[in-house]
Amino acid sequence: MSPRYAHITGWGMAIPEKIVTNHDLEKMVDTNDEWIISRTGIRERRIASDGQSTATLAAEAGLRALEVANLRPADLDLIIVSTSSPEYLFPATACLVQDQIGAVKAGAFDLSAACTGFVYALNLAAQAIRSHSIENALVIGSETLSRLVNWKDRNTCILFGDGAGAFVLQASEEVGGVLSAVMRSDGSGGELLVVPAGGSRHLTSLQTVYEGQHYIQMNGREVFRFATRVMSQATQEAVAAANLKMEDIQWIIPHQANQRIIEAAARNLEFPMERVIVNLDRYGNTSTASIPLAVCEAIQDGRLKPGDRVVMVAFGAGLTWGSVLTQWTGPFPTRRKVRPKRVRFWARLRSLLRRLRRRLDGLLWGRGGTA
Numbered sequence: 212m213s214p215r216y217a218h219i220t221g222w223g224m225a226i227p228e229k230i231v232t233n234h235d236l237e238k239m240v241d242t243n244d245e246w247i248i249s250r251t252g253i254r255e256r257r258i259a260s261d262g263q264s265t266a267t268l269a270a271e272a273g274l275r276a277l278e279v280a281n282l283r284p285a286d287l288d289l290i291i292v293s294t295s296s297p298e299y300l301f302p303a304t305a306c307l308v309q310d311q312i313g314a315v316k317a318g319a320f321d322l323s324a325a326c327t328g329f330v331y332a333l334n335l336a337a338q339a340i341r342s343h344s345i346e347n348a349l350v351i352g353s354e355t356l357s358r359l360v361n362w363k364d365r366n367t368c369i370l371f372g373d374g375a376g377a378f379v380l381q382a383s384e385e386v387g388g389v390l391s392a393v394m395r396s397d398g399s400g401g402e403l404l405v406v407p408a409g410g411s412r413h414l415t416s417l418q419t420v421y422e423g424q425h426y427i428q429m430n431g432r433e434v435f436r437f438a439t440r441v442m443s444q445a446t447q448e449a450v451a452a453a454n455l456k457m458e459d460i461q462w463i464i465p466h467q468a469n470q471r472i473i474e475a476a477a478r479n480l481e482f483p484m485e486r487v488i489v490n491l492d493r494y495g496n497t498s499t500a501s502i503p504l505a506v507c508e509a510i511q512d513g514r515l516k517p518g519d520r521v522v523m524v525a526f527g528a529g530l531t532w533g534s535v536l537t538q539w540t541g542p543f544p545t546r547r548k549v550r551p552k553r554v555r556f557w558a559r560l561r562s563l564l565r566r567l568r569r570r571l572d573g574l575l576w577g578r579g580g581t582a
């Protein structure tokens with residue numbers, strides 16, 4: 212088999228309209244704009260409205276990425292949604308996205324690696340393409356962490372925001388795309404950043420709700436120390452794995468958690484901050500969505516260009532950390548035009564018809580047809 216590469220040919224983002232500024236937070240908890248900016252770099256974040264959810268944001272970002280790549284949902288073989296705020300324990304949010312966009316021949320699953328999830332998902336989709344197992348993949352990072360945040364806890368509520376970002380990956384024999392990756396974990400630090408209740412270990416009960424165990428709990432200082440250590444390490448490892456040097460890298464796109472963590476990583480790497488993409492001031496920490504959101508903005512404002520070598524590097528709960536080195540590609544030439552509105556219309560119709568058929572089948576076979 213000839214060697215194959217996984218190229219990023221489409222990208223898209225979806226962010227809620229509602230903005231919550233640091234001044235808004237001053238009215239909710241004992242904090243202030245100056246403290247939040249100096250300790251984190253965050254000025255405002257987006258918060259999902261009632262009608263928005265992890266799946267709707269993911270589908271919106273995914274469709275935009277397909278539009279850029281000019282790839283139809285029906286051409287997708289795989290959808291991975293990386294998220295820590297899935298719609299349900301199951302079914303996977305990725306399956307809801309599959310239905311919303313009408314990706315009729317795609318496998319779909321969620322990936323849970325917290326803020327590192329997008330980097331893991333990108334690597335897994337790239338490896339599936341490189342091994343000739345699939346042709347086209349949609350990788351999405353989507354979060355509505357605002358729903359898991361305790362809005363009375365100033366340690367966490369100032370940090371997080373909602374949003375989604377997506378990449379389309381496509382196979383090609385041209386050298387480029389995802390060149391190397393690093394995936395690491397250390398479960399001994401699991402309790403440092405955790406939502407204690409709601410899973411099978413501590414089922415939701417009146418007691419867990421009363422104690423606020425269904426909200427994010429974090430030891431910020433410990434996570435900070437861990438993050439500053441691993442960000443530069445993982446970057447160097449991905450660069451070495453691709454037989455490159457730091458001088459060969461044009462951009463670092465880090466997980467957008469804290470300006471001080473990002474600056475510390477750049478300092479350790481002796482990498483200029485002008486070539487590090489940062490947008491956390493406007494979105495806060497959107498967890499697994501933060502890297503694709505930053506990538507989309509860097510493309511929109513003309514910084515990131517085809518041919519550039521980029522390291523995306525992240526850390527998060529688990530503990531997990533990882534990086535992906537990619538040579539930026541851009542859309543493959545094609546004359547096909549993908550129109551998201553039309554795609555959505557047919558996907559809705561298809562979903563409706565499938566539900567109807569299931570109901571009719573149920574009635575015919577005497578099972579009541581509720582599925």
Ligand code: UT7
Pocket residue numbers: 241242243246247250251326365366369404429431432433434435438468469496498526527528
């Ligand atoms: O995607 C991964 C998600 N998690 C992270 O990235 C978290 C990484 N950690 C951090 O970003 C930082 O640790 C924080 C931003 C969370 C906190 O910054 P810090 O410089 O580590 O502050 P600290 O926790 O050491 O707290 C310093 C002081 C404390 O007061 P005392 O004990 O010194 O009197 C806190 O109670 O600041 C206080 N404090 C606040 N003050 C105003 C904590 N939160 C706030 C707040 N407003 N929101």
